[in-house]
Amino acid sequence: MIFLIVSFLVSMISASTPLLIAASGELIAEKSGVLNLGVEGMMLMGAIAAFATAHATGSTSLGMLAAIGAGMMMALLFAFLTLTLLANQIASGLALTIFGRGFSALLGAGYVGIAAPTLSKLNIPILSHLPVIGPILFHHDVLVYGSFVMIGAIWWFLNRTHAGLILRAVGDSHDAAHATGYPVLRIRYAATAFGGAMAGLAGAYLSLSYSPLWAQDMTAGRGWIALALVTFSAWRPLWLLFGAYLFGGIMFLSLYLQGMGVPIPAPFISALPYLATVIVLVLISRDRRRIRLNQPACLGKSFHAAA
Amino acid sequence: MSAPQDQTPLLKLIGITKQFPGCLANDHVDLTVGQHQIHALLGENGAGKSTLVKMIYGVMKPDAGEILWQGERVTIANPAFARRLGIGMVFQHFSLFEALTVVENIALGLNNKADRIGLADRIVEISTRYGLPLDPAASVHDLSVGERQRIEIVRCLLQNPKLLIMDEPTSVLTPQEAKKLFATLRRLATEGCSILYISHKLEEIRALCEAATIMRLGKVVAHCTPAAHSARELAELMISAKLKPNDFAPRPISDRPPRLILDRLTIRSNNQFGTDLTDISLDLAHGEIFGIAGIAGNGQSELMEALSGEIPSGKPEAIILDGIKIGHEGPNERRRLGGSFLPEERNGHGAIGGMSLSENGFLSGHVRGSLHRLGLIDRKRSFDFAQSIIHRFDVRTTGPAAEARALSGGNLQKFLVGREVLQAPGLLVINQPTWGVDAGSAAAIYQAIVQLAEAGTSIILISQDLDEIFLLCDRLAVIAGGRLSAPMRVADASIERIGLLMGGTAEAREVAHAVPV
Numbered sequence: 110m111i112f113l114i115v116s117f118l119v120s121m122i123s124a125s126t127p128l129l130i131a132a133s134g135e136l137i138a139e140k141s142g143v144l145n146l147g148v149e150g151m152m153l154m155g156a157i158a159a160f161a162t163a164h165a166t167g168s169t170s171l172g173m174l175a176a177i178g179a180g181m182m183m184a185l186l187f188a189f190l191t192l193t194l195l196a197n198q199i200a201s202g203l204a205l206t207i208f209g210r211g212f213s214a215l216l217g218a219g220y221v222g223i224a225a226p227t228l229s230k231l232n233i234p235i236l237s238h239l240p241v242i243g244p245i246l247f248h249h250d251v252l253v254y255g256s257f258v259m260i261g262a263i264w265w266f267l268n269r270t271h272a273g274l275i276l277r278a279v280g281d282s283h284d285a286a287h288a289t290g291y292p293v294l295r296i297r298y299a300a301t302a303f304g305g306a307m308a309g310l311a312g313a314y315l316s317l318s319y320s321p322l323w324a325q326d327m328t329a330g331r332g333w334i335a336l337a338l339v340t341f342s343a344w345r346p347l348w349l350l351f352g353a354y355l356f357g358g359i360m361f362l363s364l365y366l367q368g369m370g371v372p373i374p375a376p377f378i379s380a381l382p383y384l385a386t387v388i389v390l391v392l393i394s395r396d397r398r399r400i401r402l403n404q405p406a407c408l409g410k411s412f413h414a415a416a
Numbered sequence: 417m418s419a420p421q422d423q424t425p426l427l428k429l430i431g432i433t434k435q436f437p438g439c440l441a442n443d444h445v446d447l448t449v450g451q452h453q454i455h456a457l458l459g460e461n462g463a464g465k466s467t468l469v470k471m472i473y474g475v476m477k478p479d480a481g482e483i484l485w486q487g488e489r490v491t492i493a494n495p496a497f498a499r500r501l502g503i504g505m506v507f508q509h510f511s512l513f514e515a516l517t518v519v520e521n522i523a524l525g526l527n528n529k530a531d532r533i534g535l536a537d538r539i540v541e542i543s544t545r546y547g548l549p550l551d552p553a554a555s556v557h558d559l560s561v562g563e564r565q566r567i568e569i570v571r572c573l574l575q576n577p578k579l580l581i582m583d584e585p586t587s588v589l590t591p592q593e594a595k596k597l598f599a600t601l602r603r604l605a606t607e608g609c610s611i612l613y614i615s616h617k618l619e620e621i622r623a624l625c626e627a628a629t630i631m632r633l634g635k636v637v638a639h640c641t642p643a644a645h646s647a648r649e650l651a652e653l654m655i656s657a658k659l660k661p662n663d664f665a666p667r668p669i670s671d672r673p674p675r676l677i678l679d680r681l682t683i684r685s686n687n688q689f690g691t692d693l694t695d696i697s698l699d700l701a702h703g704e705i706f707g708i709a710g711i712a713g714n715g716q717s718e719l720m721e722a723l724s725g726e727i728p729s730g731k732p733e734a735i736i737l738d739g740i741k742i743g744h745e746g747p748n749e750r751r752r753l754g755g756s757f758l759p760e761e762r763n764g765h766g767a768i769g770g771m772s773l774s775e776n777g778f779l780s781g782h783v784r785g786s787l788h789r790l791g792l793i794d795r796k797r798s799f800d801f802a803q804s805i806i807h808r809f810d811v812r813t814t815g816p817a818a819e820a821r822a823l824s825g826g827n828l829q830k831f832l833v834g835r836e837v838l839q840a841p842g843l844l845v846i847n848q849p850t851w852g853v854d855a856g857s858a859a860a861i862y863q864a865i866v867q868l869a870e871a872g873t874s875i876i877l878i879s880q881d882l883d884e885i886f887l888l889c890d891r892l893a894v895i896a897g898g899r900l901s902a903p904m905r906v907a908d909a910s911i912e913r914i915g916l917l918m919g920g921t922a923e924a925r926e927v928a929h930a931v932p933v
Contacts, residue, residue, distance in 0.1 A: 271523065271532065278513045278524050285511035289524055290496060402515050402555060 125357030131335035134307020141300035142280035142407035146202025149332025150209020155312025164225040180309020220323040264346040280405030283412040341390030432481035459631035504572030514557040591915035618647040670702035675874040691715040707889035715898035724757035754842030769821030774802040809834035826857030
């Protein structure tokens with residue numbers, strides 16, 4: 110029984126990590142007012158970049174760097190279209206996802222079915238030998254720990270630093286930010302690029318750790334879940350963490366239930382994590398005033414500086 | 417401060433000229449603001465006041481002319497440089513972040529890290545010293561417009577300015593709030609801060625300012641001492657033509673059953689930071705002009721949208737027009753029954769900027785003007801309709817094919833008023849009809865509204881300009897926080913009472929805020 114619980118919690122953590130990483134990047138982009146629907150595409154590009162680089166060089170660190178680079182390039186392409194050329198953000202984001210899916214499949218055609226190095230687990234000395242707690246908390250790879258550090262850092266950045274305040278200001282009213290003298294477009298470029306880097310890294314986690322193989326469309330909609338988590342958490346980092354783990358937890362819980370032969374129709378079980386996450390997060394973020402305060406008022410709007 | 421320095425004016429502009437495409441916005445403007453002086457810059461909309469102060473604040477650069485600051489020639493390249501000189505500016509439209517708190521908003525305007533340490537305490541200190549109560553931790557979107565203006569003023573004061581420029585500060589305040597603001601400004605002046613006060617409200621300039629510069633069509637027409645002249649004399653300087661008393665004869669009130677009944681109309685705003693309407697009730701007689709006064713953002717746009725049908729009410733019986741329940745109907749059905757609606761925003765709401773006048777005429781006139789045939793636009797009749805509006809209302813334009821956005825504010829407004837008037841509506845709801853409109857067009861619009869009422873149309877006039885409401889209306893009510901006061905006859909209403917109603921909720925909240933401070 111204890112073994113079952115441990116393995117359940119470990120699987121939950123690994124299922125939640127890519128969502129958390131991708132969503133934390135998108136959170137920063139959206140807080141600056143940029144709605145990038147291309148998360149799925151950027152994750153796929155990150156996944157293939159990481160896999161191909163790790164396969165060629167044998168280094169997972171270089172793989173992760175390549176994923177960050179690939180995600181950023183995709184995000185900068187999006188930023189150029191929407192921020193400089195003032196294209197519609199929704200349409201450009203959808204195009205970015207479609208492009209990322211196709212291009213990653215093309216690049217990955219030769220990598221299907223072969224193996225690459227896997228991210229090694231970092232064993233924290235002493236702590237990882239603790240019974241039960243050890244394997245659950247102290248026997249993971251760098252991206253799992255990194256995702257927790259990142260979400261904490263983002264909370265601190267948004268709520269405690271002047272730079273974070275400027276980022277929120279740009280997302281709340283780009284006209285007022287411009288009038289106050291802040292470089293709206295430069296800040297949005299940076300935030301979008303950060304979102305792309307995180308999406309790429311989330312892809313790297315999938316292809317180097319979660320299921321260390323390349324398969325076409327291996328993100329399986331996680332980019333969309335990450336996007337939804339940002340909205341349903343009402344743009345609050347700690348609720349985002351909760352939402353990502355809720356989703357990961359229910360996903361594995363339903364798999365375990367299925368494995369134990371609980372008679373629930375399979376399609377319902379596959380739908381359960383999506384349903385439950387949406388319902389729970391909608392219920393906890395019902396407060397209209399809180400949403401008004403947290404939602405970036407300029408989300409998805411083009412900024413064109415008037416003379 | 418040494419005595420000779422006091423003799424040097426704080427700011428002197430010589431021959432400032434600014435050319436925009438097709439319009440000379442400032443033509444050799446001279447202006448002198450003395451030390452400790454409250455100086456008025458007076459002029460109509462479009463006289464070039466805003467352009468001039470934008471050049472003082474470094475937002476625009478003059479094409480020609482000199483700026484002397486404390487006797488020395490300066491080139492003000494950007495607002496940051498203006499702030500370093502000691503110039504602060506409170507804009508007419510605030511640049512605030514609604515989702516952030518007061519202290520966060522102010523921190524965003526301070527470029528030096530050192531200035532941000534202990535900021536909340538300094539905000540409290542300054543705001544109590546100058547009688548501008550502010551809670552640093554409050555979110556801006558919970559604050560009244562008057563409170564928002566205080567944020568901008570406190571933000572300027574934190575940088576110890578020598579000159580404070582205020583662009584039409586009282587246009588968003590209740591009379592009581594304005595009085596408090598004047599006390600603050602007088603105190604600032606005695607402490608050594610000069611104030612350049614832009615307005616077209618003559619009485620307040622006579623009460624507040626020691627000197628005035630009057631502008632008309634980009635030129636300075638007079639320098640004077642406001643208290644030495646009557647409001648009428650100042651107005652005549654400002655708009656050149658002699659004013660004729662604009663008194664309309666009282667109209668008899670019809671004893672037929674009411675044209676429009678609002679019964680506890682309650683509507684949720686569809687704007688993120690909008691105001692919900694609560695229990696709005698009203699009876700409107702045939703031929704009556706009913707004014708709705710209030711400070712911007714208290715539910716005026718929502719009331720407009722509720723009446724026009726842009727936000728239909730869940731209850732049909734909440735709005736009854738000529739005995740027909742229309743609360744649930746959309747704009748087209750309401751227009752078919754005789755309603756006409758003209759919102760505040762001319763370009764983008766009242767008219768589509770990128771379409772021609774003839775197309776814009778079709779948009780609201782197609783139902784009653786039968787401008788369509790078999791589901792197709794009747795281009796000839798639409799053209800003629802627009803042409804007749806242009807003739808009847810003296811719209812200065814190249815013709816019905818002109819794009820709506822090419823018209824000046826006053827001309828477009830005349831066109832839009834004409835579009836609704838020519839449809840001979842039973843009910844006209846109009847929001848801020850003369851906002852940003854020149855005096856000549858405003859007079860023409862007033863004339864049209866009164867004639868329409870004489871012909872039996874019932875009119876709801878939503879306006880933030882009390883003079884306009886007192887001039888035109890039979891009865892009025894005040895909207896505050898999405899609730900409508902009891903109606904009163906204009907003849908029985910006093911400015912003080914209306915002012916209290918306008919600020920009712922804001923005053924109450926200020927008291928609540930003041931306690932923890």
